[in-house]
Amino acid sequence: MRFDVVSIFPEYLAPLDLSLIGKARTDGLLELNVHDLRTYTKDRHRTVDDTPYGGGAGMVMKPEPWAQALTEIAETSPASVPERKPTLIVPSPAGEVFTQKLAYELSEEVHLVFACGRYEGIDERVLEWAGEQFTVRAVSLGDYVLNGGEVAVLAMVEAIGRLVPGVVGNPESLIEESHSDGLLEYPVYTKPSSWREREVPEVLLSGNHGKIAKFRREHQLRRTATRRPDLIDALDVSSFSKTERNI
């Protein structure tokens, strides 16, 4: 999979050179190109923003630099073929919320492009114009306000990139993690078994895999019901045992 990110702060994306995503790039499993939006300006001050029509506080990102940047990226896209377009993700507090389900959906794409806005956002006409060359999606990291799209892109690239086959060493670890089955993950423990007078739950030392699985499932359900009751409503409980339904 290829990622392209456009930002006025390209250095903000440096953490994607590290760890799992960085290794996947080195191994050729992922391609990541970061572009400085100011490269696509034409004036001597490399201007990317201006005052908002209709008044109001702050500045708005000018459309033309974005059109220049996105056109160049689309021209080299492996997805720019008949019947297919690259997907343009525009992080925005007004977007659909980014979820594990959406991460899985986007991990199937061959080319994802991210437009990191700043100030009060990007001129809306860019998103309308981009619809000719891209499948455009406004996506929000969550219900709080950031100062720009870069933090959201760091999270999204990691969440999506780790789902690409080969990126995570043991694909089994993707199965039991939070949200993969609609539930939060169970508590985890490691050595020492006794630590500051706190013991690891005995069942986890028993070697009885059936009891361990039951313990973990019960804790997933309890945690989810306690911390994220909203996720419980979305579950298909028809697959739950009678005991599980009463947790």
Ligand SMILES: N#Cc1c(-c2ccc3ccn(Cc4ccccn4)c3c2)n[nH]c1N
């Ligand atoms: N994803 C995501 C986001 C953002 C986000 C994303 C992109 C931009 C570009 C500018 N701003 C500042 C800003 C503040 C207020 C109103 C409009 N814009 C962004 C904020 N905030 N919260 C999320 N979950």
